[in-house]
Amino acid sequence: MIVGMTLEIVPIAYHINMSVIAGIVLGPALGFISVFIVDLMIAMFGHGGFTVVGLNTLVVGTEAAVGFYFFHAFLGLLSSSKISAGLSAALATMLSLIISTSLMIGIVYLSQVNPEKILHVDKENFIGKVFSLGPHRENEKHEMQDNKIDIETFAKTVFFLGMFGWILEAVISGFVIRYVSRVRPDLILSEAT
Amino acid sequence: MDIGIIDYFANSGEGLLHRASPLYKIISTVFVLASIVITNDFIVLLSIYLMLASLVILTRLPFLKIISIAAYPAIFAVLFAISSWSEDWIIPATIILKALCAALAMVILIVTTPYPSVFSSISPFLPRVILEGLYLTYRSLFILLELMGNLLRALRIRGGLSPRRYIKNISNFASGIGLLLIRGFDLSERFYGVMQVRGYSGKIAEEERKRKLGHEDIFPIAVGLFILSVSIGARLEDDFKLYGIYLLTLSIVFVCCSAYYVYFHNSTRGVFWKR
Amino acid sequence: MEEIVRVSNLRFTYPDGTKLHFHGLDFVVHQGERVVILGPNGSGKSTLLFHLIGLFMASEGMISVFGVDPSKDYIKIRERIGVLLQNVENQIIAPTVWDDISFSPRNYGYKKEDVKRLVEDIIEKLDISHLRDKVPHYLSGGEKTKVGLAGALVTKPDLLILDEPFEGLDPTCRMDLIGLLNRISRENETALIISTHNIDTVPLIANTVYLMAMGGEIVGRGSPKEIFTQLELLSKCHIEPPVLGALFFELKKYGVNLDVSLTVEEAARIIADQIALFEKKKSGVG
Numbered sequence: 001m002i003v004g005m006t007l008e009i010v011p012i013a014y015h016i017n018m019s020v021i022a023g024i025v026l027g028p029a030l031g032f033i034s035v036f037i038v039d040l041m042i043a044m045f046g047h048g049g050f051t052v053v054g055l056n057t058l059v060v061g062t063e064a065a066v067g068f069y070f071f072h073a074f075l076g077l078l079s080s081s082k083i084s085a086g087l088s089a090a091l092a093t094m095l096s097l098i099i100s101t102s103l104m105i106g107i108v109y110l111s112q113v114n115p116e117k118i119l120h121v122d123k124e125n126f127i128g129k130v131f132s133l134g135p136h137r138e139n140e141k142h143e144m145q146d147n148k149i150d151i152e153t154f155a156k157t158v159f160f161l162g163m164f165g166w167i168l169e170a171v172i173s174g175f176v177i178r179y180v181s182r183v184r185p186d187l188i189l190s191e192a193t
Numbered sequence: 194m195d196i197g198i199i200d201y202f203a204n205s206g207e208g209l210l211h212r213a214s215p216l217y218k219i220i221s222t223v224f225v226l227a228s229i230v231i232t233n234d235f236i237v238l239l240s241i242y243l244m245l246a247s248l249v250i251l252t253r254l255p256f257l258k259i260i261s262i263a264a265y266p267a268i269f270a271v272l273f274a275i276s277s278w279s280e281d282w283i284i285p286a287t288i289i290l291k292a293l294c295a296a297l298a299m300v301i302l303i304v305t306t307p308y309p310s311v312f313s314s315i316s317p318f319l320p321r322v323i324l325e326g327l328y329l330t331y332r333s334l335f336i337l338l339e340l341m342g343n344l345l346r347a348l349r350i351r352g353g354l355s356p357r358r359y360i361k362n363i364s365n366f367a368s369g370i371g372l373l374l375i376r377g378f379d380l381s382e383r384f385y386g387v388m389q390v391r392g393y394s395g396k397i398a399e400e401e402r403k404r405k406l407g408h409e410d411i412f413p414i415a416v417g418l419f420i421l422s423v424s425i426g427a428r429l430e431d432d433f434k435l436y437g438i439y440l441l442t443l444s445i446v447f448v449c450c451s452a453y454y455v456y457f458h459n460s461t462r463g464v465f466w467k468r
Numbered sequence: 469m470e471e472i473v474r475v476s477n478l479r480f481t482y483p484d485g486t487k488l489h490f491h492g493l494d495f496v497v498h499q500g501e502r503v504v505i506l507g508p509n510g511s512g513k514s515t516l517l518f519h520l521i522g523l524f525m526a527s528e529g530m531i532s533v534f535g536v537d538p539s540k541d542y543i544k545i546r547e548r549i550g551v552l553l554q555n556v557e558n559q560i561i562a563p564t565v566w567d568d569i570s571f572s573p574r575n576y577g578y579k580k581e582d583v584k585r586l587v588e589d590i591i592e593k594l595d596i597s598h599l600r601d602k603v604p605h606y607l608s609g610g611e612k613t614k615v616g617l618a619g620a621l622v623t624k625p626d627l628l629i630l631d632e633p634f635e636g637l638d639p640t641c642r643m644d645l646i647g648l649l650n651r652i653s654r655e656n657e658t659a660l661i662i663s664t665h666n667i668d669t670v671p672l673i674a675n676t677v678y679l680m681a682m683g684g685e686i687v688g689r690g691s692p693k694e695i696f697t698q699l700e701l702l703s704k705c706h707i708e709p710p711v712l713g714a715l716f717f718e719l720k721k722y723g724v725n726l727d728v729s730l731t732v733e734e735a736a737r738i739i740a741d742q743i744a745l746f747e748k749k750k751s752g753v754g
Binding site: 016021033034036037038040041043045047049050051108150151153154157158161171172174175176177178179180183184187 | 196199226230265266269272273275276295296299302303308311322323326327330331363364366367368370371372374375378
């Protein structure tokens with residue numbers, strides 16, 4: 001996965017993830033752990049996102065785990081076809097990426113919920129004051145006010161930009177798994193047994 | 194993503210921060226990240242960014258290279274910024290600046306500290322399997338990167354990547370990735386075999402040797418504490434905000450002093466400065 | 469001398485179904501012996517070594533290393549065996565040189581002070597103190613070989629197994645390595661088992677040579693001189709004799725029958741003696 005991230009397919013760092021491939025080869029549990037290790041490492045490689053390693057792991061790990069199950073489901077349906085492994089991987093990748101993107105949007109939406117409103121925290125409390133999201137001062141020019149992300153715009157942007165990535169990743173994952181199924185079929189089929 | 198160059202900087206740099214203990218640099222980075230999370234003020238964030246930039250200068254590494262590596266998360270922050278757009282530019286700018294500051298703080302840590310040292314320092318907080326996974330991933334990464342380089346070269350030489358043959362190119366490229374995957378698996382099986390032969394029982398790398406606090410350790414801690422206290426002060430005290438412009442000026446002074454120290458004062462003139 | 473390794477009539481099947489049968493002569497190694505295994509590509513040299521270190525399990529036959537079957541009880545003998553694989557890159561596991569050299573003693577449960585002493589000792593011996601804190605992927609091929617060797621020797625093993633250790637080394641590094649291995653074997657009575665293609669290095673290091681043909685058949689065993697004078701046997705194994713050996717065989721065709729020598733020094737002495745004898749005869753006749 002890390003090596004794949006060094007291969008910029010399109011400028012502005014459009015790169016393949018290979019999380020679904022990791023899920024297919026390692027299985028859902030080990031795939032999840034490997035995603036955590038990779039997320040931690042790439043956060044330390046300057047890829048950013050160190051404060052959201054947990055959330056990244058949740059999203060990408062879900063992709064890997066769900067991808068495994070989709071792959072075997074499609075493999076079962078397409079088993080008679082010559083190109084079953086590659087096609088199953090491509091379809092599984094596409095669906096997994098849609099699900100993980102939706103999960104990410106859901107998380108972003110949830111992150112805007114003000115915990116003070118949920119927990120009824122005393123605003124004068126020192127720790128609460130430091131970490132609470134709401135505004136403290138009036139007439140403040142430089143500070144983010146009680147501002148929310150327009151989730152609809154965010155979702156549209158992410159889905160639009162992501163679509164190209166999903167197609168590319170699905171195609172590449174399909175070819176990769178097709179190659180692996182010819183050379184080392186035990187790598188992708190052993191997890192199913 | 195410049196894994197190789199980051200690793201090279203960390204292992205061969207000669208700046209002030211390179212000599213500091215990994216543990217204290219990690220603590221300092223945690224302070225800075227906490228301050229970035231706490232603060233929502235644009236001026237404070239800009240001041241933090243400039244202070245971090247002055248630390249980059251002190252590392253004696255190529256300044257623009259480091260800043261560009263740390264600018265990568267801005268791409269994703271722009272998505273959030275677009276979604277938060279109202280008539281005021283401050284909010285999107287703050288979102289992007291937060292991402293830049295956090296990334297720069299991490300990049301300063303990793304270009305001045307070899308990865309094994311970072312892993313050793315955080316080992317008390319990680320399960321053994323994750324830690325060992327980090328060490329082995331780090332070790333095998335460079336082997337696989339070299340393999341990948343050879344693979345791409347072979348594809349180019351043998352006509353596997355040709356202009357206007359998009360499907361064929363993707364197929365060949367993906368086959369190369371598949372080959373890399375299989376080689377990676379073989380490598381891991383070989384590593385496992387060797388580990389068994391050499392008596393592996395849970396220790397790949399030695400724990401970081403603790404040493405006494407030195408003057409080069411105090412510097413990052415002091416910077417981290419200063420940034421954190423500024424953020425907390427800005428968050429709590431209304432009056433603090435009035436001095437935002439002075440804070441910004443102070444940061445600019447830090448940048449100039451760092452540049453002066455590295456370029457003019459020190460006899461080595463900075464090993465990487467001019468590259 | 470105590471017998472430490474014996475392999476007899478071993479059968480093994482690779483994952484792709486290819487079968488190998490180590491038959492013919494038994495493979496035997498004694499304490500302090502320096503054994504070289506010669507054979508063409510695909511004869512099973514590396515496979516034999518992997519059986520000795522317990523990485524492969526035979527389906528049939530007998531294998532004993534320090535009295536145990538390594539595929540079953542390698543844990544009992546692993547501290548007595550050091551290994552240097554063909555691609556040393558695959559053997560360097562830890563992130564720094566010091567970590568890698570100290571890998572085995574740390575995992576065997578040695579005390580910290582003992583680990584430090586052993587590692588410092590081997591670092592000094594191999595003259596790699598300057599590499600102590602380096603990361604392995606920045607080292608040259610020769611340096612990686614030294615680090616791998618240090619990792620294999622740190623616990624002062626009784627048996628050192630080396631798979632193609634001279635590959636990729638320049639002549640100077642190769643001679644340094646040969647000198648080092650000879651010294652270690654002499655000082656510590658460490659047995660060496662080396663597989664190599666490099667014919668010319670064999671006389672410099674081995675006191676016993678095993679010759680393997682395709683399919684795993686062990687066709688010859690003896691000192692380097694005994695083996696390299698058997699041209700038919702060498703030909704069966706697709707092995708050319710060492711350059712010096714070939715020279716003496718060619719000289720025989722011209723009626724010059726000299727005792728075959730495999731080292732430059734000995735060859736020079738033999739030729740010089742022969743010339744001196746010729747000069748004496750000539751002056752005697754004249």
